[in-house]
Amino acid sequence: xxxxxxxxxxxxxxxxxxxxxxxxxxxxxxxxxxxxxxxxxxxxxxxxxxxxxxxxxxxxxxxxxxxxxxxxxxxxxxxxxxxxxxxxxxxxxxxxxxxxxxxxxxxxxxxxx
Amino acid sequence: xxxxxxxxxxxxxxxxxxxxxxxxxxxxxxxxxxxxxxxxxxxxxxxxxxxxxxxxxxxxxxxxxxxxxxxxxxxxxxxxxxxxxxxxxxxxxxxxxxxxxxxxxxxxxxxxxxxxxxxxxxxxxxxxxxxxxxxxxxxxxxxxxxxxxxxxxxxxxxxxxxxxxxxxxxxxxxxxxxxxxxxxxxxxxxxxxxxxxxxxxxxxxxxxxxxxxxxxxxxxxxxxxxxxxxxxxxxxxxxxxxxxxxxxxxxxxxxxxxxxxxxxxxxxxxxxxxxxxxxxxxxxxxxxxxxxxxxxxxxxxxxxxxxxxxxxxxxxxxxxxxxxxxxxxxxxxxxxxxxxxxxxxxxxxxxxxxxxxxxxxxxxxxxxxxxxxxxxxxxxxxxxxxxxxxxxxxxxxxxxxxxxxxxxxxxxxxxxxxxxxxxxxxxxxxxxxxxxxxxxxxxxxxxxxxxxxxxxxxxxxxxxxxxxxxxxxxxxxxxxxxxxxxxxxxxxxxxxxxxxxxxxxxxxxxxxxxxxxxxxxxxxxxxxxxxxxxxxxxxxxxxxxxxxxxxxxxxxxxxxxxxxxxxxxxxxxxxxxxxxxxxxxxxxxxxxxxxxxxxxxxxxxxxxxxxxxxxxxxxxxxxxxxxxxxxxxxxxxxxxxxxxxxxxxxxxxxxxxxxxxxxxxxxxxxxxxxxxxxxxxxxxxxxxxxxxxxxxxxxxxxxxxxxxxxxx
Numbered sequence: 146x147x148x149x150x151x152x153x154x155x156x157x158x159x160x161x162x163x164x165x166x167x168x169x170x171x172x173x174x175x176x177x178x179x180x181x182x183x184x185x186x187x188x189x190x191x192x193x194x195x196x197x198x199x200x201x202x203x204x205x206x207x208x209x210x211x212x213x214x215x216x217x218x219x220x221x222x223x224x225x226x227x228x229x230x231x232x233x234x235x236x237x238x239x240x241x242x243x244x245x246x247x248x249x250x251x252x253x254x255x256x257x258x
Numbered sequence: 259x260x261x262x263x264x265x266x267x268x269x270x271x272x273x274x275x276x277x278x279x280x281x282x283x284x285x286x287x288x289x290x291x292x293x294x295x296x297x298x299x300x301x302x303x304x305x306x307x308x309x310x311x312x313x314x315x316x317x318x319x320x321x322x323x324x325x326x327x328x329x330x331x332x333x334x335x336x337x338x339x340x341x342x343x344x345x346x347x348x349x350x351x352x353x354x355x356x357x358x359x360x361x362x363x364x365x366x367x368x369x370x371x372x373x374x375x376x377x378x379x380x381x382x383x384x385x386x387x388x389x390x391x392x393x394x395x396x397x398x399x400x401x402x403x404x405x406x407x408x409x410x411x412x413x414x415x416x417x418x419x420x421x422x423x424x425x426x427x428x429x430x431x432x433x434x435x436x437x438x439x440x441x442x443x444x445x446x447x448x449x450x451x452x453x454x455x456x457x458x459x460x461x462x463x464x465x466x467x468x469x470x471x472x473x474x475x476x477x478x479x480x481x482x483x484x485x486x487x488x489x490x491x492x493x494x495x496x497x498x499x500x501x502x503x504x505x506x507x508x509x510x511x512x513x514x515x516x517x518x519x520x521x522x523x524x525x526x527x528x529x530x531x532x533x534x535x536x537x538x539x540x541x542x543x544x545x546x547x548x549x550x551x552x553x554x555x556x557x558x559x560x561x562x563x564x565x566x567x568x569x570x571x572x573x574x575x576x577x578x579x580x581x582x583x584x585x586x587x588x589x590x591x592x593x594x595x596x597x598x599x600x601x602x603x604x605x606x607x608x609x610x611x612x613x614x615x616x617x618x619x620x621x622x623x624x625x626x627x628x629x630x631x632x633x634x635x636x637x638x639x640x641x642x643x644x645x646x647x648x649x650x651x652x653x654x655x656x657x658x659x660x661x662x663x664x665x666x667x668x669x670x671x672x673x674x675x676x677x678x679x680x681x682x683x684x685x686x687x688x689x690x691x692x693x694x695x696x697x698x699x700x701x702x703x704x705x706x707x708x709x710x711x712x713x714x715x716x717x718x719x720x721x722x723x724x725x726x727x728x729x730x731x732x733x734x735x736x737x738x739x740x741x742x743x744x745x746x747x748x749x750x751x752x753x754x755x756x757x758x759x760x761x762x763x764x765x766x767x768x769x770x771x772x773x774x775x776x777x778x779x780x781x782x783x784x785x786x787x788x789x790x791x792x793x794x795x796x797x798x799x800x801x802x803x804x805x806x807x808x809x810x811x812x813x814x815x816x817x818x819x820x821x822x823x824x825x826x827x828x829x830x831x832x833x834x835x836x837x838x839x840x841x842x843x844x845x846x847x848x849x850x851x852x853x854x855x856x857x858x859x860x861x862x863x864x865x866x867x868x869x870x871x872x873x874x875x876x877x878x879x880x881x882x883x884x885x886x887x888x889x890x891x892x893x894x895x896x897x898x899x900x901x902x903x904x905x906x907x908x909x910x911x912x913x914x915x916x917x918x919x920x921x922x923x924x925x926x927x928x929x930x931x932x933x934x935x936x937x938x939x940x941x942x943x944x945x946x947x948x949x950x951x952x953x954x955x956x957x958x959x960x961x962x963x964x965x966x967x968x969x970x
Contacts, residue, residue: 167330170397202307204397
């Protein structure tokens with residue numbers, strides 16, 4: 146597992162991935178690798194805990210978009226919580242929030258997905 | 259990929275602009291350079307899709323850069339790399355002051371970053387290169403690539419903003435550093451300093467100033483000086499004056515009230531001017547003199563002000579060693595203090611000595627004497643050492659005279675307060691002495707030693723109570739001064755001298771004994787001290803005896819002077835009741851001796867008074883007319899109309915100790931009246947008949963009671 150992925154766990158059939166560090170090309174690919182593997186295993190709901198990620202670039206965002214596209218094919222969903230303001234702002238500008246949801250807490254996210 | 263999800267150029271530009279706007283907005287919110295640089299680096303990396311980055315800043319003392327911020331890079335791998343401003347890529351950036359996109363070859367010093375592409379932008383302080391932002395490896399979904407012109411422009415814009423922010427923070431840091439530096443200096447100095455602004459409000463107070471004015475800084479800052487120094491008009495006047503004339507003014511040794519505490523200070527007020535020499539307020543400096551005052555005050559308890567001032571000015575005086583010089587030495591000693599202290603509690607002894615020493619030492623210092631030693635109840639005082647004047651001996655004699663004169667007043671107060679008076683003998687000599695600091699470096703005493711000192715001590719022993727005895731050497735120095743009167747005494751043999759020593763007694767003013775003043779003092783003493791439980795031996799009885807004694811004395815043709823003595827004895831005849839009723843005559847005689855001596859009553863007449871007091875003891879035993887008069891006055895009421903009132907008061911007083919029956923009381927009166935007889939013609943003529951009538955009545959009453967008792 147990449148050092149960017151701090152942990153993964155499952156709750157209510159949702160895969161929860163905790164990240165740590167720069168969500169760039171490398172970080173994005175680390176997330177997508179897990180998601181694609183879990184999709185193959187039949188899981189379609191993902192939550193990213195981004196408490197440890199304070200920086201994101203457009204490449205990282207574009208990889209998340211790729212994951213959203215993949216999930217749309219299987220009627221899956223992805224959401225994020227614990228976002229730093231600058232990360233939330235970037236997600237917003239890059240249009241990510243139109244196709245996925247930003248939550249305040251894990252409880253809220255697990256309940257909503 | 260579905261087209262609707264593509265990130266388009268517009269979104270990226272929007273992100274770039276937002277990032278630049280964020281940086282611009284946030285730049286002035288940073289107070290710390292490190293935090294600012296880290297934030298700029300992260301945002302630069304994010305917006306330009308750089309995989310990592312560094313910000314290098316110039317070391318203050320060289321052309322070398324050091325890492326101030328890093329992002330997503332292994333800094334450990336960069337250890338040991340010398341980032342020289344004047345070499346390689348950095349030199350190019352330094353020369354052109356423009357961003358530079360580079361490819362990092364294997365032999366480049368940045369190769370250890372394991373990055374392939376770099377974008378270096380200058381951070382400028384005005385025109386000087388103070389640092390660089392270095393971004394590495396532009397990311398894309400296809401892999402890493404070099405930075406393009408758009409990236410260069412973007413980073414240039416960020417670096418430009420960053421440079422401004424960096425300089426602002428540095429400026430603020432310099433200002434804060436200077437302020438802290440100034441504050442530290444201000445806080446550490448012992449001089450109290452505060453400043454006022456143009457509005458007269460206090461804008462700065464250092465710790466020492468707050469301590470001097472005895473107020474918390476918070477209570478002072480922002481308040482007008484008029485308010486803060488409401489009770490110190492002098493400070494307000496000084497500041498006002500300084501504001502008016504724009505020049506430094508000062509006052510020394512002024513006493514100010516500091517929130518209830520009085521403090522002595524030196525004050526200086528100066529105008530505060532800006533770069534244009536325009537007034538912007540005032541600065542007030544205060545020097546607290548209280549510690550110096552305390553030191554002086556403590557010191558002055560031991561040596562005269564003269565010596566203190568000399569020591570403070572010239573610490574060479576503190577060296578061990580001595581010199582031979584002329585000095586005048588005074589010794590004084592309380593007479594009979596040991597036996598007197600036997601009747602006092604330890605606390606009373608200490609209180610008495612402290613009261614006495616306080617009075618005497620004040621006089622000693624008044625005449626510039628140096629208190630050398632207190633030896634038990636004795637004092638040794640030096641005049642003329644270490645520094646001599648032509649007034650030394652005169653000052654010593656003036657001290658002795660004032661000591662004796664003040665002691666008379668001191669004793670009068672003690673008498674009123676029922677305390678035994680103190681008498682002293684004083685001896686003064688002048689001659690060669692060895693003076694200097696004698697002792698160890700840790701503890702030394704300034705003193706004088708030598709034969710002349712010993713002789714002064716011997717003369718003190720020769721002096722009787724109330725006397726001042728001086729040597730011939732002293733008398734020769736003061737005899738021409740009309741202030742002093744000397745009485746030649748027989749030469750005396752003193753220990754350590756083969757030949758008898760010529761001595762003189764210095765005479766001083768002993769206030770004449772004033773009967774009326776003595777009567778008042780004794781009466782006040784009786785009123786204060788006679789036990790209130792007595793119903794007969796009261797101040798009224800004593801006043802009555804004094805009044806009757808005067809009447810009888812006049813009838814007996816006594817002279818005016820004799821009448822005064824008789825009245826004095828009458829005032830004192832029952833004073834012993836204060837201490838010991840059963841032998842009050844003896845205790846009264848003792849007290850009379852003490853008090854009359856202290857009041858300067860002629861010693862030859864004291865026995866006459868004590869004789870009268872003792873003669874009033876029942877059965878009365880007068881041996882002369884004076885004693886007869888007071889004895890008759892004491893029992894004058896036996897032949898008067900107010901007999902019943904007086905005898906009832908007496909009965910009540912007797913019954914304090916023992917209940918007696920009416921018959922017993924009548925029998926006591928019968929026995930007493932039969933045994934009593936008046937001595938003076940006046941009393942025999944005017945009181946005896948009435949007394950006999952009273953006796954008959956009492957005897958009738960006894961008979962009646964006895965008959966009544968036998969009938970029942």
